[in-house]
Amino acid sequence: MKQLTTDPASLVPSGAPTGIKAQAAQAVPPGASVTALPKTWRPDGIGGGVMTVVIGAPGQPPVSYAAVVIQEGGRWKVLATLKMQTAATPSTRVS
Amino acid sequence: MRRIGAAAISIILIALQGLLVGSAAAAPAPPPAEWGQACGSAQLGLEKVSVALAQPLKDDTKNGKRVAYSPDSRGRYTPIIVVHGWTGSSTHGPDGSFSHRIDLTANRLGTVSATRSLIGQYQDLPGAAVFTFDYHPYSARWVDDSHLGPALGKVIDCLYRASGQKVILVGHSMGGLVARYAATHPGVTGPDRGGEISTVVTFGTPNTGSVVAMLAAAGIDIGGSVETHLAVVRMILATCGALASNEIETGSVCDTLTPPLRAFASDAGVALRSGSSQLAALKPWPKAIFVDALAGQTTFQVPAIGWFALPWATQSVATGDVIVTHDSAVRGADLTKTVSCSYQLNAFRGAADTLGMTVGLLSASQVADVPLKAFSGPCFHGSLMRSIELTNEALGVVAEEIDSRQPVTAASLRSAPVPAACQHPAGTLRNGTLPGIPQGEGVMGLAWTLFNEPPGNLLALGDLNGDGTGDAAATLYCNAGGVSWPELIAFYTRGPKLLGHIDLNDIGLPGREPGENASVHRLRYDKGAVIAEWTTQQNDDPAAVSSLDYTAKLRWTGRKIVASDITATTERATVDRFLTALRRGDRVAAGKLTSAIGWTVEAVTMQSLYPEAIAATPTCYGINGDFPQAAEQVVQSPFMDDASRICLLPTTATGNGARYIALGLTHLSFGQWQISAVLAI
Numbered sequence: 001m002k003q004l005t006t007d008p009a010s011l012v013p014s015g016a017p018t019g020i021k022a023q024a025a026q027a028v029p030p031g032a033s034v035t036a037l038p039k040t041w042r043p044d045g046i047g048g049g050v051m052t053v054v055i056g057a058p059g060q061p062p063v064s065y066a067a068v069v070i071q072e073g074g075r076w077k078v079l080a081t082l083k084m085q086t087a088a089t090p091s092t093r094v095s
Numbered sequence: 096m097r098r099i100g101a102a103a104i105s106i107i108l109i110a111l112q113g114l115l116v117g118s119a120a121a122a123p124a125p126p127p128a129e130w131g132q133a134c135g136s137a138q139l140g141l142e143k144v145s146v147a148l149a150q151p152l153k154d155d156t157k158n159g160k161r162v163a164y165s166p167d168s169r170g171r172y173t174p175i176i177v178v179h180g181w182t183g184s185s186t187h188g189p190d191g192s193f194s195h196r197i198d199l200t201a202n203r204l205g206t207v208s209a210t211r212s213l214i215g216q217y218q219d220l221p222g223a224a225v226f227t228f229d230y231h232p233y234s235a236r237w238v239d240d241s242h243l244g245p246a247l248g249k250v251i252d253c254l255y256r257a258s259g260q261k262v263i264l265v266g267h268s269m270g271g272l273v274a275r276y277a278a279t280h281p282g283v284t285g286p287d288r289g290g291e292i293s294t295v296v297t298f299g300t301p302n303t304g305s306v307v308a309m310l311a312a313a314g315i316d317i318g319g320s321v322e323t324h325l326a327v328v329r330m331i332l333a334t335c336g337a338l339a340s341n342e343i344e345t346g347s348v349c350d351t352l353t354p355p356l357r358a359f360a361s362d363a364g365v366a367l368r369s370g371s372s373q374l375a376a377l378k379p380w381p382k383a384i385f386v387d388a389l390a391g392q393t394t395f396q397v398p399a400i401g402w403f404a405l406p407w408a409t410q411s412v413a414t415g416d417v418i419v420t421h422d423s424a425v426r427g428a429d430l431t432k433t434v435s436c437s438y439q440l441n442a443f444r445g446a447a448d449t450l451g452m453t454v455g456l457l458s459a460s461q462v463a464d465v466p467l468k469a470f471s472g473p474c475f476h477g478s479l480m481r482s483i484e485l486t487n488e489a490l491g492v493v494a495e496e497i498d499s500r501q502p503v504t505a506a507s508l509r510s511a512p513v514p515a516a517c518q519h520p521a522g523t524l525r526n527g528t529l530p531g532i533p534q535g536e537g538v539m540g541l542a543w544t545l546f547n548e549p550p551g552n553l554l555a556l557g558d559l560n561g562d563g564t565g566d567a568a569a570t571l572y573c574n575a576g577g578v579s580w581p582e583l584i585a586f587y588t589r590g591p592k593l594l595g596h597i598d599l600n601d602i603g604l605p606g607r608e609p610g611e612n613a614s615v616h617r618l619r620y621d622k623g624a625v626i627a628e629w630t631t632q633q634n635d636d637p638a639a640v641s642s643l644d645y646t647a648k649l650r651w652t653g654r655k656i657v658a659s660d661i662t663a664t665t666e667r668a669t670v671d672r673f674l675t676a677l678r679r680g681d682r683v684a685a686g687k688l689t690s691a692i693g694w695t696v697e698a699v700t701m702q703s704l705y706p707e708a709i710a711a712t713p714t715c716y717g718i719n720g721d722f723p724q725a726a727e728q729v730v731q732s733p734f735m736d737d738a739s740r741i742c743l744l745p746t747t748a749t750g751n752g753a754r755y756i757a758l759g760l761t762h763l764s765f766g767q768w769q770i771s772a773v774l775a776i
Binding site for chain 1: 326442
């Protein structure tokens with residue numbers, strides 16, 4: 001996950017939504033810290049899994065993401081992320 | 096049900112092999128229990144594939160009683176073969192894909208109180224005989240394996256022959272593709288089985304493959320929108336716990352996903368990848384087969400989905416039934432039905448940094464989110480046959496198909512369509528009459544209903560259009576508020592659907608004008624046609640008198656009713672026989688044609704006085720006829736009160752002698768006349 005700050009485009013899988021690879025550098029704020037939590041790793045049973053990744057931007061509260069991780073060409077890629085709530089409570093519904 | 100031995104089964108098999116399908120004269124089909132044995136795995140050499148007549152389960156009830164098979168109005172059964180998908184089983188029981196009670200609805204405010212499974216629903220339908228085709232020992236194989244598509248084909252051939260009925264197939268998931276393989280390969284009626292199968296219902300069948308199958312093929316670029324779908328699926332999988340459960344019958348989204356994913360490395364799993372050569376090799380459904388595709392459409396609202404700080408363009412992810420996209424499930428069908436569910440998917444970070452996911456119903460009300468593992472719904476692949484919305488559709492299309500095989504009856508004609516006639520528009524009868532006609536402006540309807548009589552001779556039943564099912568020729572009566580109009584004869588086929596109609600006044604012989612009205616005496620079915628007998632007026636009859644009896648053969652050509660072999664009977668035939676008898680001195684024969692012996696005596700007297708008249712050719716007139724001046728008063732004679740026709744025989748007398756011998760003719764019934772007066776005038 002350290003590549004998220006140095007070479008974020010390398011973590012984008014082929015076939016990702018158009019524009020993600022080109023904008024990958026904007027996915028993490030400049031100067032932000034990236035902390036992957038290995039203990040949260042949940043395999044999906046088909047070679048990939050989900051893991052919590054915390055992004056700490058300077059002057060901002062940390063944001064936790066559930067990152068869907070897959071293997072492609074022998075390398076780990078992030079397929080998508082889901083911004084996490086802090087607890088299992090109903091969030092604001094999409095209207 | 097009486098059990099019979101193996102020897103008797105062999106005899107039945109031999110007899111069934113020679114049974115002509117669709118033969119109207121065939122004996123009633125045997126109870127379906129024998130078909131299950133005759134078309135079973137052992138008889139057909141299907142090894143571990145099992146074929147069985149589904150026995151009603153004690154939990155499948157209607158009004159508190161276990162459902163039971165019953166024949167249709169013809170005393171027949173239509174085989175319905177249910178075929179499971181690639182991780183399921185058809186055998187009717189606790190693990191059967193079609194055996195779970197129907198208990199799910201997409202209606203957020205509703206609950207389901209059904210007391211039956213889908214098989215139970217079918218078993219309750221008159222005329223349905225449900226057979227399970229269970230290939231689960233071989234379910235990792237592709238549909239062209241001898242134990243799948245070809246085996247199902249043998250079962251279809253056998254049940255079609257045994258029942259004399261086109262079969263109906265119901266398939267879940269890959270079971271629909273097994274059905275398609277069988278349908279598109281040669282059977283007993285031709286190069287495909289379109290002549291043996293009438294209807295197919297599919298639940299979540301991956302006609303263009305399963306996108307989720309692509310998960311087993313790493314690194315394949317399958318497009319952005321599909322990636323969104325797969326991202327959600329992988330997220331759910333990880334939360335469910337890898338392959339944690341093998342109990343797909345719970346219907347939870349976790350249990351829907353894991354068994355199929357286990358199978359994705361199998362032959363079937365490889366073939367089910369979207370765009371596979373195996374899928375491309377499957378032929379389209381034969382045109383003769385009606386296909387109703389049922390599908391789930393689960394949409395997850397994932398408001399926080401993206402790539403870290405980059406939100407994805409769409410937060411709404413349509414996943415089909417999660418295993419099969421909606422488009423794949425409905426491709427190639429004649430009719431489709433979709434059950435739609437919308438949920439919001441949330442990820443949360445719990446205590447000790449645990450990852451959790453919840454699924455919530457997407458609504459304005461405060462519905463507590465449900466942990467993902469426990470969440471079930473009617474739109475998921477493994478739950479489709481528990482959905483009240485989809486099973487109602489599956490039941491309805493089968494019920495309609497069986498109903499369409501029932502012959503037309505007098506009872507069903509009470510709600511038949513009728514053509515425009517007597518200044519009334521076309522419409523549909525209600526209780527035998529056309530509703531909506533203002534009072535005093537007439538009536539239109541089934542003649543026997545309007546006359547308050549049994550159908551009797553006003554209705555003929557039989558196959559009129561050659562499709563093997565019973566049709567009807569019915570007499571329709573109408574007027575516009577006054578005198579009767581000529582009756583119509585309408586041909587109906589199953590439905591009842593109006594094939595066509597004919598106005599009796601449009602049928603006649605050259606030289607005869609149409610009468611003011613025409614009334615049917617009798618309709619009789621005769622080898623695909625209808626022999627119609629009716630009475631109308633001759634040219635000089637008043638409207639209240641009908642003296643012309645027609646007979647014609649009516650046949651449906653495929654586009655209209657055509658009349659042929661038209662004959663007409665009037666009083667003339669009776670007069671000719673009477674005169675012939677007199678001329679040869681046969682008073683007995685002559686007497687049989689008169690209403691009283693006195694008229695025979697009078698005729699013999701006239702013969703002695705005016706022999707030339709009895710030898711002459713008669714001229715006959717209606718009551719309104721243009722009589723010769725010397726005979727104009729004859730209609731005023733009280734002796735002619737019962738006569739509807741008068742025939743005059745000229746004499747050669749002069750002076751005070753009679754100028755004519757007048758014979759009064761009474762129309763007794765269709766084709767029957769009687770001499771009711773003999774006068775010298």
